[in-house]
Amino acid sequence: MSLTLNHYLIFSTLLFMVSLGGIFANRRNILVVLMSLELLLLSVNTNFIAFSKFIGDVDGQVFVFFILTVAAAEAAIGLAILVMLYRNKKSLDVDDINELEG
């Protein structure tokens, strides 16, 4: 029994669910939520690369390149917003950001 596409799919499912659970469980600290988002994108990228390699089409890897670009931009802007939030509120708790309640 050798490594097939299924192995990689199950690996990325496990990683995806670990990071999704991290987003659910870490509402006290937005920094960890942002890091869980990076992990989420990483598992999706693993899926893309596995499909691209096993099907034999390079387009999936090009798409991963673009996802990495957008994720880097997202991390930069997210951290900038986080710094602004900490300057104004002195807290990283998600529950403290409730001024825009409708």
Next chain:
Amino acid sequence: MSPELLIQILFYLFGALAIGSGMAVVSVRNTVYSALFLVFCFFNVAILWMLLEAEFLAIILVLVYVGAVMVLFLFVIMMLDIKKVTKSQFKSGYTKAALLIAAAMLVELMMLFGYRMKSQLPADELIRQGESYSNVTEIGMTLFTDYVYAFEVAAVILLVAIVAAIMLTIRKRPENKQIDASKQIHVNPADRFRVVSMDAEKGNGEES
């Protein structure tokens, strides 16, 4: 030891390490440790991508993610100076329900990949390329021919991210002697400089 067995051992070893360090990222109390575990997880996943023969992306992951994005994360963590270590929220009832939903999604996805879709997925193993094959060349050819427009859009996205991040975090200091450019442009010359016509004055008391 056959190379096939070695590849399997590497896959299971680094896959387990990646998932374990992913669990550590979301459950460790100290945020700095969390970021460092994330770096470790990136390294392990880069090795898995190497096993898939996606060399270019594996190196990009280490260079860009570990070298730039995670360093940015660590800078921000140390700049924010979080003193009190927050307690983890795994105990609260709301979180328990959310984790239960995540576990249910996990079981469903595993069943989907393990049983339902098994006949539709390509079951053969990875076709190993020859020595003359270059992953970078192939990605580069596709990137700069079929996807050149998307490539330029990605460059613009990065530019927007730079401008947005700088504008959000720039801090105006009160002692700064900066000049407001728009105020400077809208100055009317007549407010500042006036030409007065007046008679010539006599000399300082001397007889001519």
